[in-house]
Every structure is written in C-alpha cells, then in structure tokens.
Amino acid sequence: xxxxxxxxxxxxxxxxxxxxxxxxxxxxxxxxxxxxxxxxxxxxxxxxxxxxxxxxxxxxxxxxxxxxxxxxxxxxxxxxxxxxxxxxxxxxxxxxxxxxxxxxxxxxxxxxxxxxxxxxxxxxxxxxxxxxxxxxxxxxxxxxxxxxxxxxxxxxxxxxxxxxxxxxxxxxxxxxxxxxxxxxxxxxxxxxxxxxxxxxxxxxxxxxxxxxxxxxxxxxxxxxxxxxxxxxxxxxxxxxxxxxxxxxxxxxxxxxxxxxxxxxxxxxxxxxxxxxx
Numbered sequence: 001x002x003x004x005x006x007x008x009x010x011x012x013x014x015x016x017x018x019x020x021x022x023x024x025x026x027x028x029x030x031x032x033x034x035x036x037x038x039x040x041x042x043x044x045x046x047x048x049x050x051x052x053x054x055x056x057x058x059x060x061x062x063x064x065x066x067x068x069x070x071x072x073x074x075x076x077x078x079x080x081x082x083x084x085x086x087x088x089x090x091x092x093x094x095x096x097x098x099x100x101x102x103x104x105x106x107x108x109x110x111x112x113x114x115x116x117x118x119x120x121x122x123x124x125x126x127x128x129x130x131x132x133x134x135x136x137x138x139x140x141x142x143x144x145x146x147x148x149x150x151x152x153x154x155x156x157x158x159x160x161x162x163x164x165x166x167x168x169x170x171x172x173x174x175x176x177x178x179x180x181x182x183x184x185x186x187x188x189x190x191x192x193x194x195x196x197x198x199x200x201x202x203x204x205x206x207x208x209x210x211x212x213x214x215x216x217x218x219x220x221x222x223x224x225x226x227x228x229x230x231x232x233x234x235x236x237x238x239x240x241x242x243x244x245x246x247x248x249x250x251x252x253x254x255x256x257x258x259x260x261x262x263x264x265x266x267x268x269x270x271x272x273x274x275x276x277x
C-alpha cells in the first residue's frame with residue numbers, strides 16, 4: 001500500500017489529469033478556473049489574496065488552518081508542476097513529459113522509516129562562480145567585493161542580501177522568538193548551503209503543525225516590516241516565500257531527523273499549455 005500523500009501545486013487547470021495520473025493530489029493556486037477536483041487555498045480560513053507574495057505558502061497556510069485534522073501520520077509531501085521528487089538523479093536530457101511518471105517519487109522506501117523528514121539535496125552558494133554575482137549585481141559587488149570572491153563569506157545570509165535586499169534577512173530574524181532568533185541567525189551566517197524550493201516531505205502531523213506554528217506568526221510580523229505595496233522585482237515581491245525557503249531547512253534540520261532526496265526539474269507547461277483546456 002502506498003505510504004505517501006503528495007500534494008502537487010500548479011497554476012494551470014489543464015494539469016489536472018497529469019497530476020492525478022502520477023497518483024498525486026492536485027493543488028490549484030492563483031485565480032484561474034479550477035474545478036472541484038482541485039485542492040484550493042480560497043475556502044475556510046485563508047490568505048489566498050497574498051499568493052503573489054507568499055507563493056505556495058498560501059496553500060500551506062490553508063492546510064494549517066483547515067486540513068491538518070484530516071491528515072494521518074503518514075508521509076506528507078509537496079512538489080510543483082516543474083519540480084518533482086525522485087529516488088535518484090537524472091540528467092536533464094533524460095527527463096521528458098513521457099518519462100516523468102516512472103521517474104518521480106511514488107512511495108517512500110522502508111529504509112527511510114527511521115527518519116521524520118525528507119528535504120531536497122542542498123544547493124551550495126559557495127560553489128557559484130563569482131562572475132554570476134558580478135553580472136547580477138554590480139552595485140553589490142562594488143560595496144562588498146571580498147564577499148563575492150571569498151567562498152568562505154558566501155553563506156546563506158550573503159546570498160539572501162544579494163538576491164532579496166541587503167540586510168532584509170537580518171531584520172526579519174530580529175522578529176523571531178529568542179531561541180529561534182539566535183539559532184537561525186547562526187544557521188544563515190555559518191551555513192554555505194540550504195535545501196531549496198520550499199519542498200519537504202514530513203511523516204508527522206504534529207511536526208508539520210509545529211513548523212507552521214513557528215513559521216506563519218513570524219511571516220505575519222515580517223509583513224509589518226516589509227509590507228506589500230512597495231516591493232519591486234521578483235526577489236522582493238516574493239520575499240515571504242524566500243524567507244520561508246531559508247527557514248524551512250533550518251527548522252526541520254533542528255527539530256527532526258532528516259535525510260535528503262534529489263529534486264528533478266521538468267516544466268510540464270512546455271507540453272500541456274500548448275493544448276486546449
């Protein structure tokens with residue numbers, strides 16, 4: 001019997017059959033016309049109006065407020081229409097629309113029974129070429145040239161400053177409770193990698209609840225700091241998504257026993273969005 005409940009987030013109504021054929025639960029976000037087969041973030045207690053800034057976390061909020069009691073203590077996971085879990089790595093050229101069904105994760109192996117959480121394999125900021133940072137932000141380079149050329153200085157905090165506004169992560173951390181404030185600040189200033197894409201698989205409903213109860217009150221405090229109206233550029237418009245993306249691996253690595261799995265990339269819009277709804 002399958003031991004995994006996987007929620008697959010999409011922005012397109014015509015992805016329904018593909019997601020269902022994977023054995024996943026289709027989650028439709030945004031304002032398009034999704035039918036009743038989709039899970040949505042708009043009923044009950046919700047923050048769906050913040051989807052532009054929160055991304056997939058408007059659905060996590062909906063689960064927190066409306067759906068946790070319906071979940072069992074089984075593996076509960078989240079993926080996206082262009083990012084999927086897999087048991088092994090695949091070369092980009094070996095992934096296509098027809099191959100995905102056999103490549104994506106369908107069941108958690110028994111050997112993972114000793115773990116509570118699965119995170120994506122980490123990305124290493126200190127392995128990015130310096131030229132990537134110079135091309136993307138000349139002003140930042142002029143201000144902090146040594147940080148860009150020194151791999152030791154390229155930690156999570158450096159990367160967030162560069163991509164989402166200087167000192168914004170530090171300001172946000174100041175709003176956390178005392179224990180998380182100290183531990184999370186140490187995490188972002190010492191770690192040179194993080195588990196990306198706001199994707200995780202958790203086998204404990206209580207741990208999921210604890211994570212949401214740590215995350216969402218913090219993000220609500222951050223709203224008073226950053227607001228919504230004056231956020232310019234994708235890196236700042238989605239600042240709440242990116243704050244959550246850094247907090248997520250910190251919290252699960254601190255509070256659960258974790259292991260990692262590969263995340264494979266294939267955007268199914270390339271195939272499905274060319275077809276009529």
